[in-house]
Amino acid sequence: NAGVTQTPKFQVLKTGQSMTLQCAQDMNHEYMSWYRQDPGMGLRLIHYSVGAGITDQGEVPNGYNVSRSTTEDFPLRLLSAAPSQTSVYFCASRYGLSNGYTFGSGTRLTVV
């Protein structure tokens, strides 16, 4: 098992550009989430999914879209990048409500 795979690892965008952060897991996990991590603010939930075809908003969803067409993939789309979206993004997945999340290695995004 590769676990949770995120691509790319690093990305620099110009303000207004769009891009998709990829996340894939091969553990047949039902639940997947996207978090952003900023200094002093911990991990904040952007969007999450409880299964294929089902997504919901987290704490900070504005400026981001997600879809879950398969169990394995949960891409995060930035529609029009802003400097405030400079952050480290983590994708995570888990099986069942009472199990810990497994995190991907993260994507460090800089918007200039």
Next chain:
Amino acid sequence: GENVEQHPSTLSVQEGDSAVIKCTYSDSASNYFPWYKQELGKRPQLIIDIRSNVGEKKDQRIAVTLNKTAKHFSLHITETQPEDSAVYFCAAHGDKLIFGTGTRLQVFP
């Protein structure tokens, strides 16, 4: 929605001492409480978790306690070692997993 507060934000201890990190949550429906350790530049790693039907759980030098009535839970690390130095996050799960803001633990030899 769920809100998780974590204290202290930084904690410095001497090697061999104990460290305690405390968290409170707001949603009484939350029923799963994991703790994560994150080393510099790495991903968060689950170190211990506790479910709402359990008051305490221990794994070697790490223990977690949960008081559902007061809506708070704590992480206890005994006999701290320099490799315990990291940022620790608590989290609470109701309909989604919400994290605290983290505690930077430094263990001095």
